[in-house]
Amino acid sequence: MSLKIIGGDYGGRVLRTVRGLGTRPLLGQVREALFNILADRVAGAVVWDLFAGTGASGMEALSRGAGRVLFCEKNGRALDVLRQNLDLLGAEAVERAVVLRADAWDPPVMHRAAFGPAADRLPDDAPSDAEIPPDIVFLDPPYVMVAEDPVKSMARARRLLDRTAPGGCVVFHFEAGVLDEDDFDGDLDVDLREWGSTAIAMLWRKGEAPERLQRRWAKDRAGAGD
Numbered sequence: 259m260s261l262k263i264i265g266g267d268y269g270g271r272v273l274r275t276v277r278g279l280g281t282r283p284l285l286g287q288v289r290e291a292l293f294n295i296l297a298d299r300v301a302g303a304v305v306w307d308l309f310a311g312t313g314a315s316g317m318e319a320l321s322r323g324a325g326r327v328l329f330c331e332k333n334g335r336a337l338d339v340l341r342q343n344l345d346l347l348g349a350e351a352v353e354r355a356v357v358l359r360a361d362a363w364d365p366p367v368m369h370r371a372a373f374g375p376a377a378d379r380l381p382d383d384a385p386s387d388a389e390i391p392p393d394i395v396f397l398d399p400p401y402v403m404v405a406e407d408p409v410k411s412m413a414r415a416r417r418l419l420d421r422t423a424p425g426g427c428v429v430f431h432f433e434a435g436v437l438d439e440d441d442f443d444g445d446l447d448v449d450l451r452e453w454g455s456t457a458i459a460m461l462w463r464k465g466e467a468p469e470r471l472q473r474r475w476a477k478d479r480a481g482a483g484d
Contacts, residue, residue, distance in 0.1 A: 266321030
């Protein structure tokens with residue numbers, strides 16, 4: 259399968275993939291739609307790409323100006339290809355990336371020493387072990403893992419959202435039909451979209467979704483009340 263970066267500085271670059279691992283990089287049209295929604299948030303952002311596979315989502319973020327990207331993946335073969343893909347993008351992309359072999363549901367605290375000064379937005383007097391919170395989290399667990407226990411998966415996604423910066427977003431990828439908007443906590447802003455068998459739930463804390471989405475939801479509610 260050909261996998262390309264869609265936009266930004268590295269737009270058009272072809273990334274390597276790994277066969278036989280069950281990795282499901284987001285289709286180009288899906289990544290493009292997501293980054294159009296997140297456009298105002300990406301430049302300079304701290305991004306986590308969890309269950310990163312070969313790194314397509316995080317590398318799209320790097321291409322579009324993210325300040326620092328954490329790639330978290332357990333599979334050794336996928337990690338090898340991910341590092342090769344970063345090398346293909348060049349030294350500047352490698353410098354803005356951190357690659358970890360770790361539990362993607364519960365990444366270690368990303369403090370100054372772990373993440374480096376390129377992502378540092380903490381006050382000078384913050385503890386050395388204080389976390390530099392992400393602005394965007396791409397969460398792409400295996401479909402079967404979410405399908406086996408959707409409630410637990412939602413709870414894990416919510417814990418990740420709690421670690422984000424104000425206005426932070428978790429982009430949760432799962433198989434269409436496994437979860438719907440009514441399954442998510444009422445104290446979240448949720449934008450759920452489907453493309454074929456792919457479902458993406460974009461999660462924000464209540465009231466923190468982009469203003470254009472808030473306006474659309476308010477219009478929809480007003481229309482439903484007519």
